[in-house]
Amino acid sequence: MNKKTKIYLAIIWGLTLSIFFVLLFSYYNDISIFNLTFFLLTLLFVSNFSMFFNSMTEITTSMNLPVLLTTFTVFNPFWAGLIALLGTIEVKSQQLGFVWYKFLFNRSVFFLAASSGALIFKLTRPVLDGNTFPILSALFASIVYFLVNNLLVYIVVNLADNDVNQMSLLSYFRELSKNLITSYFLGLVLLASYMYFSKVLFVLVIILLFIIKDFFYSRLQQMNSYTQIIESFLKVIDSKDHYTEGHCERVANYTYHLCNEMNLSRAKSEKIISIAKIHDIGKIYVDDDILRSSDRLSEHEYQEIKRHTEYGYQLLKDIDLINDELEIIRYHHERWDGRGYPKGLEGEKIPVGARILTACDSLDVMITGRTYKPPMTKEEIIEEFKKCAGGQFDPEIAEKMIKLIRDGYFDDKFKSEEKIRELEFSLEY
Ligand SMILES: [Fe+2]
Ligand SMILES: [Fe+2]
Known part of the structure; x- marks a missing residue:
């Protein structure tokens, strides 16, 4: 102490x-x-x-x-x-x-x-x-x-x-x-x-609340055990691809805030958040060397990485508990303007959960950087979301994301300018 x-x-x-x-x-x-x-x-x-x-x-x-x-x-x-x-x-x-x-x-x-x-x-x-x-x-x-x-x-x-x-x-x-x-x-x-009424009713109401709680809790427990299994998978991805360690967890956290900001129903938000936690699960099928590669990827390697959306979808599609929102995994690399993958879906044809996830996924890449590019500052990230609204991102979602960033929701996640300069330096040499 x-x-x-x-x-x-x-x-x-x-x-x-x-x-x-x-x-x-x-x-x-x-x-x-x-x-x-x-x-x-x-x-x-x-x-x-x-x-x-x-x-x-x-x-x-x-x-x-x-x-x-x-x-x-x-x-x-x-x-x-x-x-x-x-x-x-x-x-x-x-x-x-x-x-x-x-x-x-x-x-x-x-x-x-x-x-x-x-x-x-x-x-x-x-x-x-x-x-x-x-x-x-x-x-x-x-x-x-x-x-x-x-x-x-x-x-x-x-x-x-x-x-x-x-x-x-x-x-x-x-x-x-x-x-x-x-x-x-x-x-x-x-x-x-x-x-x-009386002390008797007082106690009965408490007991009733407990019964209701247990009812919801058992459903929650089911969800939790499923998430725990998936989280173990995630550790495998993290160990395969150390640069993105903790990526899914952070994306889930951003998703949580964005869903709140968008006033989605609690049930829908919870589904989207739990999917966000495992959105890159398909990467366990992608070759280690491709994931870890710090050089520019060849066309073939890039195509292979892109397949992680479909791999993830196929892996989980038989689990009843999460079936109805699973499309999010499949479409989290689609773009609002239709230039994404795997299907090139456009605008509102992309499920809203997938559009939310795209924004949060990109936010994490901007905040943490990748082997080939340094992290961005808070201001640069805001500019990027403005620039890509209507392109990569759903304009409404981009606007909400900018609001969250401005309101300081992710302030503890941004790297300082000093740190970014240090990383830029190590990338150049
Ligand atoms: Fe992904
Ligand atoms: Fe991702």
Whole structure:
């Protein structure tokens, strides 16, 4: 652990202790032990079993906030904080190896987030909602809970490890805000069932959510195991063609952002992204010497490389799970103007997934460079997309791509001018 992290942790613990005692003295009251136990157990249950994990963004959605939202109405900030502190202990991660400072940090974060959420709820409820259902105060409480929670974690992650931030800050918070909206609405449903019906319905709704989650999860698991198999194939391609190592993974990441920007349905986006991860799978059939060659390719060799789209398609076409979007692999080297391969399809005859993939595939080549050409700078890449809109790229997709680049979504991927000059130098000599 570095010095900055140590100082940060000390500050958080100091803050937690002081706020703990301030709240204890200002809000301590006798509460029903039954209520306390009920919420503690419910929270322990959801924080130990309920995980929606997005492997693309590495963001986990938990059911903690939805349950805590109800505790904000039942308890004052001190008790709500204490319930969050104790109820979010994950038994599993303790078994994997107990690290005391991580444990204490997590306890502090949940205490601070929940007590500030509950405090905001208590303060805003009489003003915003009065005696009606607390839609607005619950919203403010959720936002505050979320901000405190994620900000404290974001800071420690960035202090501890500089390489860990794979996403730009902007897209990270965009993802989190989707998460917040989901949690808020789930929280309202739980709150309504508690307020207007009973604890029994509250528990039933949670169980129902779990059943729904498992239903989707088993489908997701199927998708995951298929992706894992394909990813093993990918390692083979990477080892064959070291210059493009990690290429498919990065392309999938760009695809994820572009699909979001294009407002495609979630199901469609997920299919396109998983195909993007394996789009060059056909290269496993292409001769090693051709893939690794750093000289200009002969016409015959070039024709052979071009076949990777068809090889990939043929390899996977019998897997039911991905059948309907597989054309993307076949057509990811088609061009908007019809001058691509293998079929020379034109415009909207090319499936939209393939058009998206073409843009993302090219973006990666521009960012990383190839044996025969150095990487490009951010500005050069924007110019290239402008130039090739309507030629290689679907004009609408090119425009969206330029917007994403300008908005800084890929800022952590571009190479610095210095680095590019170094690479240009090594290419020339
Ligand atoms: Fe390709
Ligand atoms: Fe590619």
